[in-house]
Amino acid sequence: MEIKKELNEGTIILKIIGRLDTNTAPLLDEELKVLTKSAKLTIDFSELDYISSAGLRLLLVAKKKFGDGFILKGVKEDVMDVLEMTGFTDILTIE
Numbered sequence: 542m543e544i545k546k547e548l549n550e551g552t553i554i555l556k557i558i559g560r561l562d563t564n565t566a567p568l569l570d571e572e573l574k575v576l577t578k579s580a581k582l583t584i585d586f587s588e589l590d591y592i593s594s595a596g597l598r599l600l601l602v603a604k605k606k607f608g609d610g611f612i613l614k615g616v617k618e619d620v621m622d623v624l625e626m627t628g629f630t631d632i633l634t635i636e
Contacts, residue, residue, distance in 0.1 A: 542557065542558065542559040542560055542565035542569075543557075544558070544568060545558065551581060552582070553576055553582050553583070554583045554584075555569070555582070556584075556585040556587070556588065557585065557589045558589070559588070559589070560591040560592075560593075561591065561592045561595070561599070562591060562592070562593040562596060563593060566598070566599055570599055573606065580610070582612070583611075583612045583613075583614055584603065584612075584613050584614075586614070586617065586620055587615030589617065590619070591620070592623055592624075597627060597629065600613070600629060613634065613635045616635055
């Protein structure tokens with residue numbers, strides 16, 4: 542997995558490329574730990590091919606930390622299916 546980080550008008554954008562699973566989740570976890578709550582966070586999943594329960598847990602961490610300032614965008618169909626099956630579409634803002 543690769544994470545590309547960008548700052549755009551007070552919003553931190555993290556683009557996740559590859560797979561977000563047990564092996565790669567610690568990389569995103571470290572990124573989330575260093576971000577301040579005062580910023581807004583967008584996670585771009587347009588190049589994410591797979592998400593496991595470890596990745597889903599980190600989405601909950603991001604939602605708890607950033608609240609309504611947290612948005613997911615560019616979610617592919619396969620990943621969206623996982624989000625829908627687990628009820629994450631009801632608690633996350635997805636563009």
